[in-house]
């Protein structure tokens with residue numbers, strides 16, 4: 001959410017922490033929703049193709065040599081099997097279930113065989129219909145010797161998700177589950193094509 005929101009409307013999730021470490025990767029990494037802080041671009045630089053619906057978010061993100069393209073992840077403009085890794089760092093929480101389904105299908109299509117879809121995201125309970133209609137998360141990201149304080153917020157109704165719901169969405173799209181980890185509300189999910 002770019003604009004200021006009345007605090008009374010915000011349901012704050014407990015503060016979270018994510019430790020990011022680089023990994024070996026052949027070829028390019030496609031980062032879905034790579035605007036915001038641009039954490040994946042910061043970590044992997046020129047290896048990254050960062051796409052985002054919002055040109056403004058992309059412009060504000062750390063680029064570190066990444067190629068930034070304004071693109072809708074529900075309708076990727078890449079040919080089949082172009083990437084070894086696709087990442088989504090707290091971007092799926094911004095999408096409703098029907099968009100998530102399309103994104104998973106598109107990610108599956110553009111990944112090579114044995115390619116990985118790596119997801120960091122937050123567990124979000126169903127909106128209770130009260131006056132709080134925005135869900136927000138403060139996050140500390142540990143990035144190879146540097147700590148970044150950031151926060152992500154989104155309109156709450158329709159955004160419920162969990163590690164298990166995204167793992168199931170992955171399986172429904174043809175992926176195998178490679179790894180699942182959860183710490184408080186924050187989770188990590190590796191899906192393998």
Ligand SMILES: C[S@@+](CC[C@H](N)C(=O)[O-])C[C@H]1O[C@@H](n2cnc3c(N)ncnc32)[C@H](O)[C@@H]1O
Nearest residue numbers: 033035036037038039052053054057072073090
């Ligand atoms: C706040 S960012 C997530 C954090 C970001 N990955 C980082 O490194 O800080 C979420 C982004 O997802 C983008 N987004 C939402 N739906 C999208 C879609 N269908 N296709 C591409 N980007 C989308 C939003 O524009 C927003 O910039």
